Amino acid sequence: MTSLDDQAADVNDAIDTLLSQFPPSRTDAKAFWGAQFDAGLAWVDFPKGDGGLGVSPSHRELVSRRLAEAGAETWNTTANILGIGMGAGVLVTHGTQDQRKRWLRPMFTMDEIWCQMFSEPGAGSDIASLATRAVRDGDEWVVNGQKTWTTLAHLSKWGMVVTRTDPDQPKHRGMTYFIVDMEAEGVDIRPLYQITGEAEFNDVFFDDVHIPDDQRIDDVGAGWRVVMTTLMNERVAIGGRTFPRSDGAVGVAMDVWNESGSGDVATRRELARLWGEVEAFRLTTLRAAENMQAGVPGPEGSTAKLAWADLNKEVTSFTVSMLGFDGATIPEGYSLDPTTYDTREVERVMSPQRAFLRARANSIEGGTSEIMRNILGERVLGLPGEPRVDKDLPWKDVPRG
Amino acid sequence: MVEIITFTRTEEQAMLAATVRELLESTADMDSVREASLSNTAIDRAVWNGLAQMGVLGLHIPEEYGGAGYSFVETAIVFEELGRRLVPVPLLSSVIAAAAVLAAGTESQRAEYLPAIASGERIASLAIFEDPHDLLEIRTEAARDGDGWRISGVKRYVTDAPHAEVFVISAATDDGVGLFVVDSDTQGVTVAASPSLDATRPLGEVVLDSVFVHADAYLGGEPNSGAVRKALDVGVVALAQEQAAGAQRCLEISVEYAKNRFQFGRAIGSFQAIKHMCADMLVAVEHAKSAALHAARALDDADESKIAVPLAKSVCSDAFVKASGDTIQILGGIGFTWEHDAHLYLKRAKSTSLLLGSVDSYRDRLADAIGI
Ligand SMILES: Cc1cc2nc3c(=O)[nH]c(=O)nc-3n(C[C@H](O)[C@H](O)[C@H](O)COP(=O)(O)OP(=O)(O)OC[C@H]3O[C@@H](n4cnc5c(N)ncnc54)[C@H](O)[C@@H]3O)c2cc1C
Numbered sequence: 129m130t131s132l133d134d135q136a137a138d139v140n141d142a143i144d145t146l147l148s149q150f151p152p153s154r155t156d157a158k159a160f161w162g163a164q165f166d167a168g169l170a171w172v173d174f175p176k177g178d179g180g181l182g183v184s185p186s187h188r189e190l191v192s193r194r195l196a197e198a199g200a201e202t203w204n205t206t207a208n209i210l211g212i213g214m215g216a217g218v219l220v221t222h223g224t225q226d227q228r229k230r231w232l233r234p235m236f237t238m239d240e241i242w243c244q245m246f247s248e249p250g251a252g253s254d255i256a257s258l259a260t261r262a263v264r265d266g267d268e269w270v271v272n273g274q275k276t277w278t279t280l281a282h283l284s285k286w287g288m289v290v291t292r293t294d295p296d297q298p299k300h301r302g303m304t305y306f307i308v309d310m311e312a313e314g315v316d317i318r319p320l321y322q323i324t325g326e327a328e329f330n331d332v333f334f335d336d337v338h339i340p341d342d343q344r345i346d347d348v349g350a351g352w353r354v355v356m357t358t359l360m361n362e363r364v365a366i367g368g369r370t371f372p373r374s375d376g377a378v379g380v381a382m383d384v385w386n387e388s389g390s391g392d393v394a395t396r397r398e399l400a401r402l403w404g405e406v407e408a409f410r411l412t413t414l415r416a417a418e419n420m421q422a423g424v425p426g427p428e429g430s431t432a433k434l435a436w437a438d439l440n441k442e443v444t445s446f447t448v449s450m451l452g453f454d455g456a457t458i459p460e461g462y463s464l465d466p467t468t469y470d471t472r473e474v475e476r477v478m479s480p481q482r483a484f485l486r487a488r489a490n491s492i493e494g495g496t497s498e499i500m501r502n503i504l505g506e507r508v509l510g511l512p513g514e515p516r517v518d519k520d521l522p523w524k525d526v527p528r529g
Numbered sequence: 530m531v532e533i534i535t536f537t538r539t540e541e542q543a544m545l546a547a548t549v550r551e552l553l554e555s556t557a558d559m560d561s562v563r564e565a566s567l568s569n570t571a572i573d574r575a576v577w578n579g580l581a582q583m584g585v586l587g588l589h590i591p592e593e594y595g596g597a598g599y600s601f602v603e604t605a606i607v608f609e610e611l612g613r614r615l616v617p618v619p620l621l622s623s624v625i626a627a628a629a630v631l632a633a634g635t636e637s638q639r640a641e642y643l644p645a646i647a648s649g650e651r652i653a654s655l656a657i658f659e660d661p662h663d664l665l666e667i668r669t670e671a672a673r674d675g676d677g678w679r680i681s682g683v684k685r686y687v688t689d690a691p692h693a694e695v696f697v698i699s700a701a702t703d704d705g706v707g708l709f710v711v712d713s714d715t716q717g718v719t720v721a722a723s724p725s726l727d728a729t730r731p732l733g734e735v736v737l738d739s740v741f742v743h744a745d746a747y748l749g750g751e752p753n754s755g756a757v758r759k760a761l762d763v764g765v766v767a768l769a770q771e772q773a774a775g776a777q778r779c780l781e782i783s784v785e786y787a788k789n790r791f792q793f794g795r796a797i798g799s800f801q802a803i804k805h806m807c808a809d810m811l812v813a814v815e816h817a818k819s820a821a822l823h824a825a826r827a828l829d830d831a832d833e834s835k836i837a838v839p840l841a842k843s844v845c846s847d848a849f850v851k852a853s854g855d856t857i858q859i860l861g862g863i864g865f866t867w868e869h870d871a872h873l874y875l876k877r878a879k880s881t882s883l884l885l886g887s888v889d890s891y892r893d894r895l896a897d898a899i900g901i
Pocket residue numbers: 243244245246247251252253254276277278279280328329489492493494495496497498499502801
């Protein structure tokens with residue numbers, strides 16, 4: 129095992145070569161991402177050939193920092209976050225060689241967008257109660273059921289889907305995980321409009337959809353294990369970010385204050401308080417990243433998702449309040465009207481009002497804040513779990529609704 | 530912005546923490562803290578002498594003045610350990626007073642006063658406050674008298690006043706506000722303990738009735754408001770370590786109790802109302818630790834400290850007040866009793882949020898620093 133410093137030197141060499149052969153200013157974004165993948169700089173900790181160099185994940189930060197400094201396009205990691213941030217981790221942990229070869233590169237180059245289908249009308253926080261059925265048919269599986277809140281389904285080529293394959297087992301056991309072609313026969317995707325008037329997410333209906341068995345991830349019945357990997361990657365993708373000072377919503381809040389010309393002492397103090405809370409959060413993400421790198425991850429690494437959701441909601445709400453009467457209006461060039469929304473648009477023009485509305489999802493998406501508090505309480509602080517009424521019952525006997 | 534120095538402790542720093550912790554564990558338990566707090570003049574001499582022997586009272590004082598010449602991060606470690614256990618020792622007072630002497634004093638004044646503070650030979654305290662709201666309202670006056678100065682006035686909210694052997698006092702001269710070093714046994718000086726909300730940190734009043742001091746007691750020989758600000762910043766950062774560590778201790782007390790107290794046939798920690806309060810406390814504690822640690826490492830950086838110091842006051846004060854309050858709620862009736870430790874933390878939390886200036890005043894400074 130080479131030392132972290134030796135690894136950093138190798139990573140830096142690979143970055144130098146990439147940047148000199150494919151100067152970001154003169155390379156088309158897709159071509160650059162392809163070259164970045166081939167250079168092992170897509171997910172630097174993945175094995176060679178799978179978009180990585182087989183080094184410690186702590187070097188990811190080095191890669192993104194240097195590429196950003198060099199002016200390289202990096203928006204693929206947000207535009208295809210469900211693939212690059214979550215699906216890739218699933219493939220590298222549970223996928224076969226063939227599956228990794230087939231899916232990782234086009235995912236990274238944005239040729240193929242990915243989505244994640246866990247939630248169902250009857251299964252939200254309690255994912256393991258899901259009811260979408262998959263039944264084996266020779267070399268294929270036939271899927272029937274409904275998924276919901278599926279972000280980006282309408283733009284996706286591939287979907288990660290968890291299904292029930294054995295209803296007689298207790299709920300955590302009888303599940304199997306697949307990658308499904310979103311353009312396959314029987315997949316029906318319908319936009320779901322959200323409180324901002326956009327449709328980031330969709331209902332997805334499966335009507336006798338055939339999935340080849342070679343698109344199954346891990347063993348039959350091992351779906352829960354893969355779900356856990358996906359969620360772990362999600363929390364790293366959401367929680368493991370570090371960001372510059374005064375970035376995002378709190379920066380907008382500062383601009384709004386400065387433009388308002390208000391001299392109200394109490395408002396200014398409250399903004400300073402909020403700025404301080406966000407900065408303490410930011411410092412905590414830096415501390416977490418440092419401890420992770422040093423190999424001593426502590427509780428500071430697990431609080432980010434919960435802290436960020438609360439803060440983002442508070443800051444965006446405060447920002448709209450600072451607008452006074454204007455906060456109750458909708459700025460020009462911005463609409464909350466779903467009928468004017470083009471579902472091919474990735475994001476509408478940002479305004480404080482839209483940010484305020486969008487932030488309401490932060491404490492729901494990717495695990496609600498109540499679930500995050502349960503996880504912190506039980507896994508980090510070691511408090512006892514709730515009494516469970518559904519634990520050993522066969523899935524088919526568990527009450528749902 | 531400064532290039533962020535690491536948050537990670539060096540081996541030497543980890544060793545320092547362990548040694549201080551060992552001393553405190555063997556010398557000070559919560560019973561002795563509670564007992565000390567029954568008076569208005571709490572001090573744990575055994576711990577104070579132990580700290581002096583370990584040489585940790587002057588960690589931040591430069592070597593040429595008898596200290597160890599470390600960054601503030603090492604001193605912060607000592608405050609963290611003291612803050613966990615609420616040990617009544619006058620370290621805050623002595624660190625702030627030393628910072629004032631260092632910032633305002635001439636070479637010879639530093640050489641005269643600092644070694645005794647660094648060794649623990651003399652307990653020092655900064656006596657600058659008079660008004661309950663306005664930090665810098667000063668009525669105490671110093672007038673020239675022969676080859677010295679005559680000072681009259683009343684200083685209040687002086688930490689560890691009953692134990693201090695030397696005070697750094699602010700007084701208005703014709704040219705502006707200056708700092709004077711005054712021994713507590715000087716003629717005309719009277720010290721009275723004032724009962725404090727947090728009995729583990731004694732406060733007092735220092736009355737100066739036409740006190741004569743020699744010219745060389747005037748730090749720097751001229752007004753120096755920057756030195757007062759610097760000394761207060763050092764104090765705020767020291768207190769932030771206590772606040773973060775106190776909040777961490779509250780979290781431990783809460784979690785421990787929530788695992789072991791059973792009602793309705795279940796550990797109360799399995800009720801979400803309790804579990805979620807603990808989870809929120811965890812978030813607040815981690816944020817407070819980050820803010821406190823950042824302030825300690827940024828204290829000697831002129832630019833970054835303008836943000837880091839008021840940030841620490843804002844974040845750590847709220848975190849500790851909330852954590853100590855929620856701890857009492859999680860404990861139920863027992864948390865409200867004199868015999869449980871919880872109230873000691875609540876009192877420490879509330880009082881530290883008020884010491885050295887209100888949280889609001891620091892939020893105003895933070896607002897200035899970030900350009901809003
Ligand atoms: C913008 C957005 C994008 C999303 N994208 C996707 C996606 O791409 N793919 C996908 O699969 N899902 C997606 N989701 C779904 C999301 O994961 C779920 O909404 C979430 O897990 C909560 O499930 P639910 O909505 O069914 O609420 P429920 O689970 O029914 O929860 C309702 C309320 O009950 C509370 N609650 C539930 N269980 C407990 C408990 N044990 N203890 C305490 N309180 C509890 C919740 O916290 C919540 O307040 C998205 C959601 C949003 C808002």
